[in-house]
Amino acid sequence: MAPDPTTGRVLRDSDEGSVAAAATVSLTLRIRRYNPEVADDPWWDEFTVTMEPTDRLLDALHEVKWHQDGTLGLRRSCAHGICGSDAMLINGRNALACKVLVQDVAPKATIEPIRGLPVLKDLIVDMEPFFAGYRSVLPFLINDDGDPERERSQSPEDRHRYDDTTKCILCAACTTSCPIFWGDGEYVGPAAIVNAHRFIFDSRDQGARDRLKILSEKTGVFRCRTTFNCTDACPRGIEVTKAIQEVKRAILFDRF
């Protein structure tokens, strides 16, 4: 007979005895809705759900979708912050719904789609402009030397130079928190720069000049006004603004 985990609550030895009392909490979700088949303009809906404090906000959205309103549109997959599907604006800040716990937002949370990309339905936005920005920075290793028989050598120090920006999951939380991106659809945005950085500072790559040329154009890094929204928004803890500054310096001083 398998154990039956009935609650999302986490127990520790010190918790014994208090378990039965693991309290549920009420959470009211105020969600910005849009459905082109229903109305031309967006509207707000409120739903109240009862959850475990340690449930994810994503679990609460599922509770709404599965038991209150099946038409609610959202993207999600892995539910633990790796796939990058469920970036949304939660109480005014971009985050992944699967990395926010109910106890951190209860009793009330306001949920909106991420900004700066066309809303298609409820919390689902058109990601194509975002991925177009990503694709524009040549996001793949460029090396014309021909492949060696074994691995290319790279010291741990050289590997470390671009470590931070390899963590990007392309969730768009950074790009859609950037006021410059909201105001100017041409700016490639933080995530594209992060992914360029990942190759520019990779000792095995030979495409840095091409990428820096792309990023020195008017749609590139010099649009950045270092508001740090992107760094605050990144669910992977990438120092996005720092990466952008490093790319700016690489262009200005021709050093990378």
Add this chain to the structure above:
Amino acid sequence: MATTHTYDAVIIGAGGAGMRAAIETSDRVRTAVISKLYPTRSHTGAAQGGVCAALANVEEDYPEWHAFDTVKGGDYLVDQPAAQLMTEEAVDAIYELEHWGLPFNRTPDGKLDQRRFGGHTRNHGEAAVRRACYAADRTGHMILQTLYQQCVKRNVRFFNEFYCLDLLMEEGRVAGVVAYELATGDLHVFRAKTVMFATGGYGRMFKVSSNAHALTGDGPAVAFRRGIPLEDMEFFQFHPTGLNKLGILLSEGARGEGAILLNKDGERFMERYAPTIKDLAPRDMVSRAIFQEMKEGRGAGPSGDYVFLDFRHLDPKVLEEKLPDITEFSRVYLRVEPTKELVPIQPTAHYAMGGIPTDVDGRVVVGPQETPVPGLYAAGECACVSVHGANRLGTNSLLDIVVFGRRGGADMAAYAAGTEAPDLPGAPVGSTLDMLNGLLTRERAENAADIRKDLQAQMYEKAFVVRTEDGLKEMKRDLANLRDRYSRVGVQDKGSVFNTDLMEAVELGFLLDCADALVTAALARDESRGGHYREDHPLRDDANWLKHSLAYREEDGSVRLEFKPVKMGPYLPMERKY
């Protein structure tokens, strides 16, 4: 009206296997990749610990040792020639990923670093060996990103957020697939000379799982409904270290770096179950050991239903540099600080060893005679080659997707180049429309979410780490009941735009099919082997059961089983001790 597209190669799924195949086909034949997720959302990205190859960068190692470990780890149900081939091709597969820029961790002298992993040993079991190449605990993320980057470079054509709902066959050969476009609700017919399923697993049939919500067995179920058998479905891997109750994976790489398992008394219990490699025993053995500890009253917590993973003795720098993500998972989801506190863990449904039967070139083969289905391919977790047998070794899934994704893609391209485009069957979208219209027009007498929840709870109770004849028989009855309820499911969202309500109901149907095959095969196999443990038949029975199962969906909805021999090789079955 459905839009019709024509391609030489259509690949369903954009995880590691699908994208590796697409890299192989896209330069040579007209290729489309159909994926219900954006490619970078695929669950390959959740793989953590590493990918093994006998590079011998940090200690002596050989592909043959790796092959032996794979066969023994799979409890001798592995097709040995396939395991030999995979472990030999592993070395070049890793170099290829490195050449494409994959940011592996490095040794001080600039080579790819390697670490220990469960069941991987030197010289046929002497001691744990450093064989797993890794990128912190984000190896799958890096593989997924690197393969996507290579697809961007090659301008691979993706159809993102398209769900494959039917396989089209004409005169015994593949003719294409039917897909549903999530953004519009439109149906598309992809006429194709070759089709590859690379849709991943179906772990979402269990209540506690490391799997993404998307992992609903779409490819296997679609094939199953069209008469393709599913092989070795009874073998499902329950990873020992999921976060308690949530199932979120904590990599075996943690134990590779020195973390240990403790019961509620603080005892390192794996010393009793696997005296040589202890906490690095294969996953099936560790998960059973945890259940045994719980059964004997040494589980932690008021219900005694979890044990602990202990990192406290490790240098905090190891957690920070080599295990950063799982450290964060403990902090975010359990609010536990692994450098100072014990992390509560329990086994979690993780990986399907079974799936669509293929040969080593990804070609789908049916029946005991292994007859190829012209033009049909499968690769990755949804396929069964079989290189994992009854229990997959850690890291071999990432290896599987790159080795057999490449081989399958190469064979598809060669086959497609030499064949004419197939004719489409009459009314190609007929049965898909019937299915969707049923869900859209029926009164909502049953809610798909409730049925799914019951399925998950029942499978967790009766078809998880420990199984019995009584429990599986009951599960068969439960499934008949769930299926009956499913016939009355209606969806609330009647719209065309991003109707995920509708697609979730369809996915539940896929899960029910996969569960049917799993439970039927598990009930038949009255022995214990690898991930399939029958408490009422606790020993392996090579005389009767050294064979693969093949489950077929019959016209009347029942499941019929056939069996085929295991392809043996140099390794004779012996008792599995570690």
